[in-house]
Amino acid sequence: MNTARALALETPATLDATDRRLIVETQGGLPLVPRPYHALAERLGITPEDVMARMRRMLEHGIVRRIGAVPNHYALGYAANGMSVWDVPDPCVLEIGEWVGSLDFVSHCYQRPRILPAWPYNLFAMLHGRSREEVEEHVQMIARILGQYARAHTVLYSTRILKKTGLRLNG
Amino acid sequence: MTLPHANLTELERKLLNDFQHDFPLTPTPYADMAKQLGVSEAEVLAALAHLKAAGAVSRVGAVVRPNTIGASTLAAMSVPAGDLERVAALVNGYPEVNHNYEREHALNLWFVAAAPDGARLQHVLDEIAERSGYEVLSFPLVEDYHIDLGFDLRWR
Numbered sequence: 001m002n003t004a005r006a007l008a009l010e011t012p013a014t015l016d017a018t019d020r021r022l023i024v025e026t027q028g029g030l031p032l033v034p035r036p037y038h039a040l041a042e043r044l045g046i047t048p049e050d051v052m053a054r055m056r057r058m059l060e061h062g063i064v065r066r067i068g069a070v071p072n073h074y075a076l077g078y079a080a081n082g083m084s085v086w087d088v089p090d091p092c093v094l095e096i097g098e099w100v101g102s103l104d105f106v107s108h109c110y111q112r113p114r115i116l117p118a119w120p121y122n123l124f125a126m127l128h129g130r131s132r133e134e135v136e137e138h139v140q141m142i143a144r145i146l147g148q149y150a151r152a153h154t155v156l157y158s159t160r161i162l163k164k165t166g167l168r169l170n171g
Numbered sequence: 172m173t174l175p176h177a178n179l180t181e182l183e184r185k186l187l188n189d190f191q192h193d194f195p196l197t198p199t200p201y202a203d204m205a206k207q208l209g210v211s212e213a214e215v216l217a218a219l220a221h222l223k224a225a226g227a228v229s230r231v232g233a234v235v236r237p238n239t240i241g242a243s244t245l246a247a248m249s250v251p252a253g254d255l256e257r258v259a260a261l262v263n264g265y266p267e268v269n270h271n272y273e274r275e276h277a278l279n280l281w282f283v284a285a286a287p288d289g290a291r292l293q294h295v296l297d298e299i300a301e302r303s304g305y306e307v308l309s310f311p312l313v314e315d316y317h318i319d320l321g322f323d324l325r326w327r
Contacts, residue, residue, distance in 0.1 A: 020240050029230030032216055032223075034199055052196050055233065059196075065234040067194040069187050069222070072229045076187075083274065083281070097316030109317040112245065112310040119278075119308065124245075156274040156281070163263040163271035163282070 015063065018046060022054055023064075030067075073107070078128045080157070082135040084142070085121035087114075087152040093123060096149060100125045105138050120152055132157065179227065182210060183218045187228060194231065237312055242292045243285035244311040247278040248303070255280065258303045267295045278308065 015023075021044055030036040037055075041048040058064040073081065088096050093111050100123065101109030108126040125142070129135040139155055179187070185208060195203045201219075202212040222228045237243060250258045255273065262271055262282055271282040286292040300307040 015240070023233070023235055023240055026233045027235065029223075029232040030194075030200075032201075032220055032231070034201060034212060034216070036200065037196075037198065048198060052198075056196055058233075063236055063239050065236055066192045067196070067233050068191040069194075069219075069228045069231050070234065071187055071191065072226055076227055094314070094316075097314065101316035106317065109315070110312050111314040111316065112312060115308050115310070119310075122313075124310075154276070156276045156278075158272040158274050160273040161271075162259045162273055162280075163268060165269045 015058075018044065018050075019054055019058065019063075022051065023058075073128050077130055080129045080132045080135045082127045082129075082132070082139065082155040082157050084125045084127050084139055084153060084155045086123040086125070086142075086146070086150050087120045088123050088146070088149055089151070090122070092149055096146065097123055100142060103138075103142070105129060121154070127155075178225075179222075180218065182208065182214065183222055183227070186215065186218055187222065190231075237315060241285055241287045242289040242311075243283060244292060244296070244309045246282055246284055246296060246299075247308045247310065248280040248299075248305050249278050250280050250303070250305055258305065261303055262299055265295055265299070267292070 022040065025040055025043055031039045033039055035048070037051045038048040041051045044051070055064060055067065059067065086096075086100075097109055097111055100106060103125075105128055106125050107128055108124070110124045111122055112124055114120055114122050127135050127138045129138060135155070135157075139153070143150055143153060186204070190204060194200060197203050199212070201215045205212045205215045208215070219228070219231055223230070248258065248262075258280060259271065259273070262268055262280065265284070267284045267286045268282050269285060271280070273279055274281050284292060284295055286295060296307045296309055
């Protein structure tokens with residue numbers, strides 16, 4: 001586990017109303033103007049120094065994961081996206097999840113509840129590749145390494161994006 | 172809307188690959204990026220605007236840990252092919268739904284829903300189940316294992 005996450009787990013996130021408004025204001029992106037934090041400050045009625053300090057604090061606490069360009073994998077040619085789902089023993093899910101989550105072709109890796117009998121899988125890893133074959137190779141690699149720890153797995157390929165917008169929450 | 176890599180300039184590629192994580196927290200971040208890249212601030216702003224317009228980046232901004240403000244879940248439904256358009260439109264009609272994918276599985280409709288609180292989220296899921304006539308399975312996040320360092324586009 002890296003330092004930022006360890007810190008995030010130790011320090012409960014305390015967000016005040018201004019932090020929340022800052023998250024809501026920035027979830028669609030930072031303004032493309034020379035002084036974006038000044039523009040945000042003006043909207044929120046606080047100083048630009050306060051905006052930057054709050055962003056820095058939320059970064060340090062792991063509330064903000066990162067600040068930067070968020071690429072659109074589809075438009076960049078990573079057209080194949082497979083949601084791989086795995087049934088791994090509960091006592092191993094942390095260790096396996098952290099390993100799968102660190103692979104460079106994995107963009108999300110979450111533990112989610114099983115819903116038995118229909119859904120035995122407790123680990124979800126979103127895999128990206130230029131083709132379905134490339135995604136399939138990633139799946140095989142993970143399956144080979146997990147061996148008997150993967151009691152079952154499957155991949156759900158997307159056939160259509162029906163809706164995709166950024167996270168929208170009203171603070 | 173696939174954008175071939177060849178259509179991106181060297182500057183655009185660098186902005187995409189090298190600034191997923193370390194966007195400057197300084198009064199003039201675009202000017203500071205420009206300095207690092209040896210170009211002008213105006214060129215950086217124009218390149219980012221182009222990347223956004225072309226759909227190559229969805230935004231330049233903060234990636235927030237899930238469930239930091241509000242509640243969200245991944246939900247799935249099993250909808251017969253003949254009824255999928257109606258149900259997809261119904262689901263998409265909710266502002267709380269921000270992603271909705273058709274996937275190849277018996278559970279063929281997968282969407283992410285987020286709301287200011289858990290009660291509102293549950294209300295949306297219940298209403299979708301009632302209006303569509305199909306069960307909605309909810310898979311809320313238990314633990315997030317991904318250490319998000321951005322996504323290496325491996326151009327070099």
